[in-house]
Amino acid sequence: MAALLRMEGITKSFPGVQALKSVDFELEAGEVHALVGENGAGKSTLMKILAGVYQANGGTIHLKDSVVVPSGPRSMIEAGVGVIYQELNLIPHLTLAENVFLGREPLLPTGRINWRKMAQEFEALIELFDVPLKPFTRVSSIGPAYQQVVEIVKALSLNAEILVMDEPTAALTGHEVNRLFEVIKKLRDKGVSIIYISHRLEEIWRVANRVTVLRDGQKISTLPLKDVTIRSIIKDMVGRDLEDQYPKEKIDTQGEALRVEGLFKQDICKEISFNVEKGEILGISGLVGAGRTEIAQLIFGYRKKDAGRIFLHGKEIRIEGTWDAVRHGFALIPEERKEQGLVLGQSVFDNVALPVLNSFSRLGVINYPKLNAVIRKIIESIGVRTPSVRQIVRNLSGGNQQKVVLSKWFIRKAHIYIFDEPTRGIDVGAKVEIYKLMQELARKGAAIIMISSELPEIMNISDRIIVIHRGRITGEFHHGQASEEEIMHAAFGVTQDAS
Secondary structure, three states, X not given: OOEEEEEEEEEEEEOOEEEEEEEEEEEEOOOEEEEEOOOOOOHHHHHHHHOOOOOOOEEEEEEOOEEEOOOOHHHHHHOOEEEEOOOOOOOOOOEHHHHHOOOOOOEOOOOOEOHHHHHHHHHHHHHHHOOOOOOXXXXXHOOHHHHHHHHHHHXXXXXXXXXXXXXXXXXXXXXXXXXXXXXXXXXXXXOOEEEEEOOOHHHHHHHOXXXXXXXXXXXXXXXXXXXXXXXXXXXHHHOOOOOOOOOOOOOOOOOEEEEEEEEEEOOOEEEEEEEEEOOOEEEEEEOOOOOHHHHHHHHHOOOOOOEEEEEEOOEEEOOOOHHHXXXXXXXXXXXXXXXXXXXXXXXXXXXXXXXXXXXXXXXXXXXXXXXXXXXXXXXXXXXXXXXXXXXXXXXXXXXXXXXXXHHHHHXXXXXXXXXXXXXXXXXXXXXXXXXXXXXXXXXXXXXEEEEOOOHHHHHHHOOEEEEEEOOEEEEEEEOOOOOHHHHHHHHOOOOOOOO
16 A cells, blocks of 8 residues: 655754654554553654654654655645644634634635634534533633543544544543544544554554564664564663553551542532542542542642641641642642643743752751752653753653653652652553652551553552542442443542442
8 A cells, every 4th residue: 555644754853952863654544553662752843843842953754755855844734744743732712613713714605703603613523532622612611631531533534534633531431431432433434544652552452453662862663563563662662671550569557648538529529538548549430520639639639628637747737729639748740741830931940849849958058969960860760751850841751751740749758759640651561660758668568549541550550449420429449359341430420329
């Protein structure tokens, strides 16, 4: 079959970083081609060159045997290339329909926007996903999972011949993911070619025909799915065998660290009560919109609760805001890293140092040599890929930005760590390191709360799991005592008697 797209010898460098080194990539008509690799391997950079966002330093792009020289994103959209980026690119104060059809609004003969037609077209597209999103809801009022759905709908509305999906399921769970795969298969059947980037390697067997692995800016392999295994892909990605994707050790708990009683917030949660022991990893599972993130924010003081009590080491504490939580030894790694976890215009060093500056200063003078040594050690242990600790965080890949957020809180000795989607957008090798770091914290007596949309992660890493459905706890399971089916039943609010 003739290639629809050929990228040959693509090279790209940034100050201090060789991002791509003579990379070849090919896409056939009607194919789903998976593109995988560790964070910083060059996947997103290669796709941004295809999209016209970056200009390559060398190499050529062929579309239908014609050489294309991108002059910007619009030129590649017109050439039939649509991209769903890993980082959401919506305008918060506009509505969902306005975002989807921005610059392409349907017009009345008078030249005014045809709002009715816009709403109808939006509803026709969103119907594929079976989610409760209305055309004139503002983007700022919906969570990241639903924003990801809007990004996908926006790309689908372009009727592109080539569709690039960069971590499209990172914020999705359950039926949203299944819906996406159904849409992908329908698009493939209609002749749309898809480049699918994901760190969830098990996904690519559900949709892809071939897989290409990048490592350190170079192409390592391109093979049909039938000729590879997850183990062989991981070996190509990291350059070594990875024995265990979910390392888990038995850690003896040391008594109650945190207890939450009767947590209530109108329209968010009702009578949430649970405890976490020192040395325990408590997993919180549930569908998108169940209230998992909001519960974490209520505990951390980011949202104000209507009722409920919080106990730390058996003593009731008052958390009126985030500073109270930090002062009491709470740390929150948020789901939305760009808005809530980072200062994008500052360096890696400055971001990681923020929570501990008071610990490394005396009489207003910061001990920079000591602080620098600690920061270098923590970012090396987590695997932040950066040419320097002085690199501006905005210039890092999405996965490495997430690692900087993790570094910022790992450096602080907290009692309670709340991880909201800690491995989202992070490659399999780095995930293992994060799991080990979480268990190291637990071994030192910290209590860990881990919110995750990935069931294998929740089931393998958690000592205990609670499941949230519409703001209520609908199930509790101990490690090794629940199947995916049982957890999903609880996530949908189905009791064992009803099933």
